[in-house]
Amino acid sequence: MTCREFKHTAASLTLWELSRPGDKQIVDHAEACPQCGAWLDRQQTLAVEMQVLQAQTAGREAGPYVERALLQVFRQATSKRQPVVALRSAPVAFRLSRFFELGAYAAVAAAIIVALFLGVRLLEQRTVTAPVQGQSTPAASTSPVQPAQTAGNATVQQPAAASLKREVAAHPVSHSGSTRRPSVAAASQTSDDADYVALMFCDPLICSSDAQVVRMELPVAGAGDHDTQTQVADVVVGDDGLVRAMRIVN
């Protein structure tokens, strides 16, 4: 073994392995080479002294107060961590409560919107019906027809251009004195109004609005003399002046 090989082999050994070398080649070379032998002696001396130092400090440990302090820190950390763990362990409950909370908010909001809508509707009905109550003829103020007195009934003469004679009368449904004017839907629901026939495609948003029933004399179609033959009919006229439905009065 050369000195280079000796150094290379010795470098791979720990101090404890060098202190009692089992490799015969190392021992032989150390005995033959005074320089390598001195180096090995130094390493062995170092190993012995290191062993002494290690033995002297082997029993050394941290004092008991370190353990007490650490346990306090541990308890504090655990108590801080506990609520977080509890929260993580019940995420479904947390989400459900959050869901119901949001649902409750949505329900309250919806209730407020519905209440506002109904309130506006009620207010609108009152403002529309109030002036009608004071009039003898419900259609007098709303329709552009000329009033004319015939036999105590409030009849309205249609303008000449319209070539219609309309007779305004109290609606049979509203004979109880109610100020509420019947709608198409209401007219179709009662037995008296079962004979009404819708005259146009009725948009529910429009047709559900207030309407008036006007008794008219309509010219009979197909007759020779248009001006002489008429037929009395109840016509449901909306606020917009369009006819919603009608029925023939026998």
Add this chain to the structure above:
Amino acid sequence: MQNLTDEQLLAQALAGDEEAFTVLYRRRQGPVFRFALHMSGSAQVAEEVTQDVFVFLVQRGHDFDPSRGALGAYLFGVARNYVRRALERSYSEALLHTPADDEAQSLVTEDDPAEGIARRQSSNALWKAVLSLPEHYREVVVLCDLQEQSYAQAAEALGCAIGTIRSRLHRAHDMLGKKLKHSAAAPGPVSRVTARFAS
């Protein structure tokens, strides 16, 4: 509880089991304390470092990844950083020159006072030589020679290759041998220290 591995104890401790933490601490505090003691030469610093290491484990133990190494090596790595910080503080300079009195008095006493003095003298000379080594050499000497860690364990704790550990250790032994030879030839400061310890 005693049969559980370090990793199992840590998992239970992080789940809030105080007993698991106590067992883990009692199992691992000695090596950590001695590592800090050998690195700093001060029991006070070693206790501070030990406390800091386990506080770190309580607070950041979730960061430990068992697939990257053993818990023991992880603790040595954490302790190494705390020792470095402690040594960077002001008193580290003084500690490197004269080991604390309590360390010297804690050494094993011999029946024969002369032999005890000689042993303490040589131990203190070695310790002083170890403390005077550059930090990266001192770490490998403390871990491999004084803590009896294998090269692989030391490499894991220090985060470097096994070959690096081997070469550093070889170089450190050479340096220690020379330092001890010089101190034996000129026993001035060591003799003063050991004389104070012996008195």
